[in-house]
Each structure stands twice: as C-alpha cells, then as structure tokens.
Amino acid sequence: MGGVYSSKRIADFFAYESSELDWCEDNYKHSEHVVEYFNTISNFFFFIISPIMLYLMHPYAKERSLSIHTVWIMMIFVGLFSAYFHMTLSFVGQMLDELSILWVLAAGYAVWFPRKLFPSFIKDRSTFSKLVLLITIVTTMLSFLKPTVNAYVLNCFGIHLFYMVAVEMRSCTDQKVLRLAKLSMSLWALAVSCWISDRFGCSFWQRLNFCYLHGIWHILIVMAVAYLSTLIAYLDASYEIPYSLPGLQYWPCDKWAVGFPHIVLKRMPKTQKRC
Ligand SMILES: CCCCCCCC/C=C\CCCCCCCC(=O)N[C@@H](CO)[C@H](O)/C=C/CCCCCCCCCCCCC
Numbered sequence: 161m162g163g164v165y166s167s168k169r170i171a172d173f174f175a176y177e178s179s180e181l182d183w184c185e186d187n188y189k190h191s192e193h194v195v196e197y198f199n200t201i202s203n204f205f206f207f208i209i210s211p212i213m214l215y216l217m218h219p220y221a222k223e224r225s226l227s228i229h230t231v232w233i234m235m236i237f238v239g240l241f242s243a244y245f246h247m248t249l250s251f252v253g254q255m256l257d258e259l260s261i262l263w264v265l266a267a268g269y270a271v272w273f274p275r276k277l278f279p280s281f282i283k284d285r286s287t288f289s290k291l292v293l294l295i296t297i298v299t300t301m302l303s304f305l306k307p308t309v310n311a312y313v314l315n316c317f318g319i320h321l322f323y324m325v326a327v328e329m330r331s332c333t334d335q336k337v338l339r340l341a342k343l344s345m346s347l348w349a350l351a352v353s354c355w356i357s358d359r360f361g362c363s364f365w366q367r368l369n370f371c372y373l374h375g376i377w378h379i380l381i382v383m384a385v386a387y388l389s390t391l392i393a394y395l396d397a398s399y400e401i402p403y404s405l406p407g408l409q410y411w412p413c414d415k416w417a418v419g420f421p422h423i424v425l426k427r428m429p430k431t432q433k434r435c
C-alpha cells in the first residue's frame with residue numbers, strides 16, 4: 161500500500177482525472193470545469209428524493225427510532241460526493257463516492273437487518289450495530305488497497321439485498337407489499353444493467369452517440385433505494401412495532417400508479433398511552 165501511495169503528493173490525489181475510473185460520457189463536453197456534465201447533474205435527484213424520504217419516513221422513525229433517519233441523511237452526502245467525483249474524476253472524489261455508499265449501506269444494515277437473522281452469538285441490535293461498525297471500519301481501510309474493485313464489491317451488497325427481498329417475499333401474500341418488492345427489484349435490475357452497460361459496452365453506446373447510461377443509473381438507483389428502504393422499513397415495522405398497525409401508502413396520491421411509497425401508522429400507541 162505504501163509503495164503505491166508514498167511517492168504521490170496530497171495534491172495529486174485531488175487532481176482532475178487522477179482516478180483510474182472514467183465513465184462512458186465524453187469528458188469536458190459541456191464545460192471546461194466539469195469532466196462529466198450529465199453524470200454530475202444527474203446527482204441532483206439525490207437532493208430532491210432524500211428530503212422527501214426523510215419527511216415521509218418521519219412518523220415511522222418517531223415511533224421506532226430516530227436513528228433510522230441516518231440512512232437518508234447520508235444519502236444526501238452520497239449525492240454530494242458522487243457529483244464531486246464526476247465533476248473532477250479525482251481519486252479523492254472516487255473514494256468519497258464509494259466510501260459514502262459503504263457507510264450508508266452499513267447504516268441500513270445496522271438499523272434494519274432483521275433480528276431473526278442475527279448470528280446466534282448476537283443478542284440485541286446494539287451489539288449487532290457495533291459489529292457492523294467494526295466490519296465497516298476494516299472494509300474502509302481495505303478499500304484503499306485496490307480501489308478499482310470497490311465498485312464491484314459494493315454491487316455485491318445490491319445482490320445480497322435483492323436475495324433477502326426475494327426470500328422474504330416467498331411467504332408474503334399482501335398485494336401492496338408484493339407490488340413494492342417487484343418495483344424495487346425491477347428498478348435495481350434496470351439500474352445495474354445501465355451501470356454494467358456503461359462500464360463494459362461503451363464503444364457500442366458511443367457509436368449510437370448515447371453515453372448517458374451512468375447518469376441514468378444515478379436516477380434509477382436512488383429511486384430503487386427509495387422503494388427498497390420503504391419496503392424494508394414496512395417489514396421492520398410489522399415485526400418490531402406491530403401494535404401501531406403499519407400500512408403502505410403512496411405520496412402524493414395513493415391511487416396513482418406511481419409515487420413515493422411510505423408507511424402510515426394507523427394507531428399511535430405512544431400518544432394514546434399519555435391520554
Ligand atoms: C437490511 C439492509 C437495508 C439497507 C438499505 C440501504 C440501502 C442504501 C444503499 C445504497 C445506496 C446506493 C447509492 C448509489 C450511489 C450511486 C453513486 C455512484 O454512481 N457511484 C458509482 C461511481 O460513480 C459507483 O461505481 C457505484 C458503485 C455501486 C454501488 C452499489 C450500491 C448498492 C445499492 C443497493 C441498492 C438496493 C437494491 C434493491 C434490491 C431490491
């Protein structure tokens with residue numbers, strides 16, 4: 161590790177195009193200060209969707225635990241670092257982008273990983289969260305060893321989440337929940353196809369003069385996370401706070417085919433106890 165990094169100055173790690181990664185979109189096409197213009201501005205969706213999700217999740221987080229808000233607060237930083245990365249294609253940008261994704265995944269696992277799936281030596285969520293923290297710190301350090309593999313490792317978490325949802329849905333009969341699961345899985349599959357196609361099929365897309373698949377991935381993945389996090393939060397609420405009678409609804413209108421999914425608590429026990 162020392163051999164790779166020691167001969168470089170700090171400024172080199174911040175330099176434009178110092179990352180080994182370069183996405184399919186043409187560099188400096190629209191601005192001399194922004195390397196990949198569409199890939200940069202497509203992160204705008206993180207700044208729109210994150211506050212909406214924070215707002216929609218609030219009644220559930222208030223009842224369950226306010227630490228749940230960490231996930232969508234950290235997603236704002238993912239958008240920020242991702243925009244910085246595509247603006248500069250710098251090594252620091254790449255690491256900030258990838259490590260912020262790692263830490264948001266860690267936050268998600270710490271707050272939502274089902275208790276019934278905890279390893280047998282773990283008794284409560286607080287111990288599980290400490291274990292997640294330890295693994296995340298070690299993984300953060302390992303990520304500097306071979307930065308080019310980081311993105312593939314991160315995508316493996318997507319596969320794990322997909323698998324967990326598929327297993328959970330096998331015993332589910334609620335049509336609203338099944339629909340949400342199908343939507344999140346389809347969005348994720350579409351997003352990953354765009355990511356892979358941009359990475360490995362660039363010459364084909366260049367011939368078609370359409371090099372925007374990575375930007376489209378940004379938009380689809382943030383939507384997939386919005387759908388998935390609500391689904392997981394709903395399953396969590398059904399196990400952990402069943403007395404609050406959680407239900408699923410779409411915002412702004414439940415009858416529309418598309419919208420932001422969120423949890424409604426039909427009974428607010430904490431408030432009732434005080435009366
Ligand atoms: C029980 C656990 C619940 C955990 C829920 C938490 C979900 C939040 C997870 C991840 C956030 C993803 C953010 C994507 C950021 C995009 C930035 C980006 O484009 N970076 C690229 C470089 O520009 C980089 O190459 C991308 C690397 C791959 C990242 C893969 C992330 C996995 C996302 C999992 C999404 C859920 C899929 C739903 C399945 C049903």
Ligand SMILES: [Ca+2]
Pocket residue numbers: 182183184185186187196
């Ligand atoms: Ca490029």
Ligand SMILES: [Zn+2]
Pocket residue numbers: 199242246374378
């Ligand atoms: Zn990106």
